[in-house]
Amino acid sequence: MKKILVALDDQRHARKALDYVTELTRHNNTSVYLMHVIPGQKIPDEFIDFMKLEHIHESPWDCYKQALGKEVLNPVEEELKEKGVKNVQSLVFYGNPARTIVETATEIGVDTIVMVSRGLGALRRFFEGSVSTKVSHHAGCTCVTVK
Numbered sequence: 001m002k003k004i005l006v007a008l009d010d011q012r013h014a015r016k017a018l019d020y021v022t023e024l025t026r027h028n029n030t031s032v033y034l035m036h037v038i039p040g041q042k043i044p045d046e047f048i049d050f051m052k053l054e055h056i057h058e059s060p061w062d063c064y065k066q067a068l069g070k071e072v073l074n075p076v077e078e079e080l081k082e083k084g085v086k087n088v089q090s091l092v093f094y095g096n097p098a099r100t101i102v103e104t105a106t107e108i109g110v111d112t113i114v115m116v117s118r119g120l121g122a123l124r125r126f127f128e129g130s131v132s133t134k135v136s137h138h139a140g141c142t143c144v145t146v147k
Contacts, residue, residue: 004110004111004113005101005104005110005112005113006035006076007135008036009116017116018079018080021080022085025085026085032080033110034073034091035092035093037095037096038068038092040094043061043064051063069092073090091104098131101113101131110141111142112144114146115135116145
């Protein structure tokens, strides 16, 4: 295994994936790509207000993406490195989570996608489908869902 994409939606569920990925990569030179996809189309008003208050003149989308990436992925990246995983990169995107995960995995050429099962209710899963199910059906590589 040379490249693993770890798709995370928030930090609460990251622990499940962390332990699994650490064991897979600890004794080899595998590259790990941590990924977070922001599904919304609107930046929260509070964030825009914060940018104005702090006189930040960068693109609101770029700042919001960077802030969320730091919140969700940076702690996970640091912990993986502390556990001996050497090649870790964080990626943050906007878009449809399942589609973006599959497209990014294809673009990077990963061997495995690791996702965390959040345990959607049966009714919601029936109508919406889970991201992990959609990714598993459309990805061209091995997909592992950690529970």
